[in-house]
């Protein structure tokens with residue numbers, strides 16, 4: 001009898017301990033950011049992690065009664081690393097979200113894991129259209145290259161640019177940008193005189209610029225990933241293409257706000273289409289830029305930072321909607337159709353595709369108070385990824 005009672009009590013204590021353990025485990029929600037903190041893409045990692053931390057500093061580290069823990073892992077933009085880190089974060093750290101992904105191959109590498117583990121994967125950087133179709137657990141707060149490439153094609157066709165050489169990094173987002181631009185520009189009567197692709201890793205643009213210059217185009221349409229724009233512009237100027245009257249156009253990755261001041265006055269007048277400029281004229285953005293600079297030794301937030309900041313917002317708001325429930329299906333359902341004002345302007349998560357719908361701005365590089373900025377002068381509202389829209 002006594003023995004029996006003791007075992008019951010022990011069992012009750014054991015159950016109690018387990019419950020307490022589970023409640024404790026569940027009271028923390030972990031978010032695993034996988035970013036290139038080293039290597040060629042490191043500015044992306046630096047910008048996004050700084051923005052995620054800023055978001056937490058401004059909005060607190062408790063959401064729907066859960067304590068938020070941010071974990072940042074460095075994949076060096078190598079997809080095998082991304083995949084391994086995602087697996088470790090999901091299995092060992094038991095994260096409720098994975099996020100980040102500085103380049104498209106890194107994002108693609110986690111698709112099967114997100115699907116299998118039913119863990120939401122928030123794309124805060126990579127920009128190839130296809131990514132969000134590879135897992136129903138992807139949602140994107142960055143951009144797609146076709147969103148801005150189509151718009152700059154229209155602008156070029158309407159602004160006296162007739163002959164273009166395309167110059168893109170030879171991997172998925174470059175190919176996406178090139179195709180979107182070429183199809184639209186030709187449709188509008190423009191001529192593509194040459195299509196050049198250069199390697200993603202440590203490119204020497206000089207020989208490719210020589211080839212482009214030989215064609216005497218009105219403009220080169222350029223896509224290089226964030227971090228490479230300054231080298232491209234430097235070599236463009238060294239080859240004398242600016243003096244020869246060739247213009248640079250493209251998505252705004254090439255005139256990256258993070259690097260723009262180092263590009264020199266040769267870049268003044270460059271017109272690009274993009275979803276974010278540090279110079280975006282809104283109260284929300286002014287506060288964001290000021291707080292970001294203050295927290296990061298004067299560093300300007302670029303378009304990657306805004307993707308990271310909004311990625312955190314999406315996670316926080318989804319958790320509020322599920323009342324802290326970390327079930328992946330419920331979280332993704334909560335994200336669909338969500339709308340808010342970002343530092344870039346109004347944005348929403350497409351309820352059908354989980355991709356971002358956002359304004360695309362046409363901007364021109366200008367000098368203001370001694371600094372270079374991408375100054376927005378035209379707005380295209382609520383732009384969906386045109387590749388997905390065309391599939392419908």
Ligand code: PHB
Pocket residue numbers: 102103104105125126127128173224225226253
């Ligand atoms: C990508 O790999 O998808 C990517 C990276 C950097 C960019 C844009 C796209 O600036």
